[in-house]
Amino acid sequence: MKKQLWFIVGLLFMMYSQNSYAQNDAAAKALLTKVSQKYNTYKTIQANFSLLIKQASGGSHTDAGTLYLDKANNKYQVNTKNQVLISDAKTQWNIMKAEKEVEISEASNSTNEINATNIFSFYTTGFKYTLTNAEKVNGLTLNVVNLTPVDSKKNYSKIKLRINKATNLIYDTTIFDKSGNRYTYTLASQQGNKALSENLFVFNKNDYKGFDIVDLR
Template structure:
């Protein structure tokens, strides 16, 4: 379960979004630029999502669902799921493992590959080759499909399939295909932009976790 969650967060924030798109498929580039323009205008996002994973040779499955609260302006977030929560105040990351009754404290990484959900809607901006695939549907919703492959061949995944609502230019889902045959899907169910988010969402309150073991990894 911990491995599945790490793949979720890694998938959402594979690389920092600081560069222009690589010159690849012009049609795919146009769609991604439209998506980026939409999300770049947001100061905050609240999104409900589902996550599923199929891992290993025996194809073991894992699924979860939750809510993301993202304060882009201040680089803070909370991910609340059934099995665990993650809270970042911009400096420290608190991972609350509910079943294990454990809280892991770590510094927020600053590297180019930092696990940082502040980049959840813009990971695709750099470090990928991309091509436009045929449109697909989810119910009656038409989805543009962009396939991204990392320019760094040392990555542990081979491809990401990003599906975008053709009408709204909002991300519908992303699926990561790793080199060991695993598949990890993240689907955004609903999302609300520029909502006033309470600062307490991004503050770790030790008093709420009486009986939990605190593991400081900083």
């Protein structure tokens, strides 16, 4: 099976807040609560993102795309140059354009893994957290929280979450996997409560004529 670009780390890249933080750092907890409250006001989100992969070997890879999320119904579409992921909350379609192949699998709505439905709220459970020094990027002041998974069996050792101080919106997320690779997702723009067409979350095979269909369910 070909790996999905949207969390190529081997994770599924964790929107329902559970508001149960693991432990540590009251200042970090207060900040994450503000971020969670901000995103909880959104029923839908459209976000443009970029991905930077820095490999332990020194190589790198970049990509960019758009995430459409119907938070209330756990539906999403992730669209990049080479790949489209569509989920109607029951089924996921992984469309690989270059390979002209579509993989069909059951949608994962687990809160125990990072996936497209909870990228904005994965930090609310299962982590130890500390607030570190703020950073400046492109004139923005970013608060920085380092997250360490409580479950040591996770295949990543740390997540660095940077939050726009002025808006309490996530600026970027960097995942440090145990093999030495780093995956940084930067949210270039975010629009909350935007009207999204239901067609975004429906796979239409007529749009992909000539593609091989592989059903993994």
